[in-house]
Amino acid sequence: MNAQACLQMLRMIKDVSFASVDKEGMPHNRMIDVMLIEDKKLYFCTARGKDFYDQITQNPHIAITGLNTDFQMIRLHGKVKQLNNPKVWIDRIFEANPVMNDVYPGDSRYILEPFVVDNGQIEFFDLGKHPIDRQSFRLDQEVVQQHGFLISDACIGCRTCMRNCPQQCIQSGTPYFIEQDHCLHCGLCYENCPVHAIDRRG
Amino acid sequence: MNAQACLQMLRMIKDVSFASVDKEGMPHNRMIDVMLIEDKKLYFCTARGKDFYDQITQNPHIAITGLNTDFQMIRLHGKVKQLNNPKVWIDRIFEANPVMNDVYPGDSRYILEPFVVDNGQIEFFDLGKHPIDRQSFRLDQEVVQQHGFLISDACIGCRTCMRNCPQQCIQSGTPYFIEQDHCLHCGLCYENCPVHAIDRRG
Structure with a gap:
């Protein structure tokens, strides 16, 4: 996987959820089509008439997530940018997504405003595998x-973390280490370490 | 539709997105199973090890959304409540969702904490129909x-709004009126009314 492959996966899923925060700091969430x-x-x-438009033009931080039929999840956190030349972009979007004409026929399409996300962090999380697999870009x-x-x-090498891990993703060593690509971030190792040798990252 | 039918729809979709806000006011979003x-x-x-757990125990406001294969979307905004007797609830959840044992085998399940949403507003939005259909509960x-x-x-009855509506959901009358159940909230009527007779609701 890489960042571009993750974005392509969101386009394949097509209807993915977009979370925004309103001016009172409340979360909002809805399904939006990934257009290009x-x-x-x-x-x-x-x-322009939607609450979503007001929210993202006031606060550009957005969190996008989607899941495909193989239980592979993508999460994207970044900032949206409103595009110049909106009619050109909307025409391109409708050309690539002709079904949009059913909802916004004729010139009514120009009530839509185009946005891009070209920054931020992506997480790929594969729950369909055992152990689970995760990567960040x-x-x-x-x-x-x-x-x-x-x-x-x-770490005193007591194996408590290894015994408790639901994904068997802790290996022995000095110190023991977590296979980060397979970790659920569930916290069982952290809670059970008798010498508090396990720390949160980030 | 009613509120209970909307929740059942989320359970049928099962993997739906949950948006939360962290202590810096940033949105986060991930797919979570609707368990019961x-x-x-x-x-x-x-x-308990996940950032999501920290977020919702610090700020219980959440926004959930899911889409079924008929392009019917549910949106739910409310507050989460952490449940007492977590082991009893986790056992009930695993009984209803045996696939959870693949991810959290044996007693590792008790790193999970159960939550309920029993309040808030639901929106049902059917994009698979023409005109679209929406209801709130x-x-x-x-x-x-x-x-x-x-x-x-x-309203001066000039028909401008009616001509511009992409969903033909504005009817003549004194004043003209919007069939709210079929409205996209796109704002074309609002932007084009020559006498500014159209107001935002809520």
């Missing part, structure tokens, strides 16, 4: 923010 | 908050 994917950029549109050049847990040098 | 539905209550669980006794647009008595 180009070179690590995701395009979508929404109508950036759409831009920033460093990937890590989550989950790390075993420190305080 | 009972008398206008939705149950789910998450592991409450899970508790509060009044449904209305969105979209209303035509006021300032």
Whole structure:
């Protein structure tokens, strides 16, 4: 996997959820079509009359997620940018998504405004495999923010974490280590370590 | 449709997206299984090690959305409540969702904490019909908050709104009126009314 493949997966799923935050700090969530994917950029549109439009023009932070039929989940956190030349973009979007004409026939399409997400962090999470598999990518050049847990040098090698891990993704060593690609981030190792040698990442 | 039927639809979709807000006010979004539905209550669980657990125990406001294969979308905004007697609830959840044992075998299930959503507003939005169809419900006794647009008595009956509506859901009258169940909330009527007779609701 890589960032572009993750975006293509969102386009294949097509109807994915977009979460935004309103000016009172409340979360909102709805299914939106992924309209176009180009070179690590995701395009979508929404109508100027919708609460969603107000929310993302006031606060561009957005969290997108989708799941395919193989139980592979994509999560994308980034900032939306409203596009210049909206009519050109809306025409391109309708050309690539002709079913949009059923909802917005004729010139009514121009009530829609186009947006792009070309930054932020993507997580790929495969729940269809055992052990589970996860990978993180950036759409831009920033460093990937890590989550989950790390075993420190305080580890005494007692195997408690290894015994408790539901995904068997902890290996012995000095110190023991978590196979991060297979970790659920459930916290069982963290809660059960008798010497508190396990720390949160990020 | 009613509130309970909407929750049952989320259970049928099963993997639906849950949006939360972290302590910096940023949105997060991921797919979560709807585990149980009972008398206008939705149950789910998450592991104590996950960022999601921290987010919803610090800020219980959540926005859930899912889409079925008929392009019917459910949106639910409410507050989560953490449940007492977590082991009893987790055992009930695993009994109803035996596939959970593949991810959390044996006693590792008890790293999960059970939550319920028994309040808030639900929106049903059917994009598979023409014109589209939408309805709102409450899970508790509060009044449904209305969105979209209303035509006021300032209407001069010029038909501009009716001509512009992509869903043909504006009817003549004194004043003209919007068939709210079929409205996209796109804002074309609002933007084009020559006498500004159309107001936002809610």
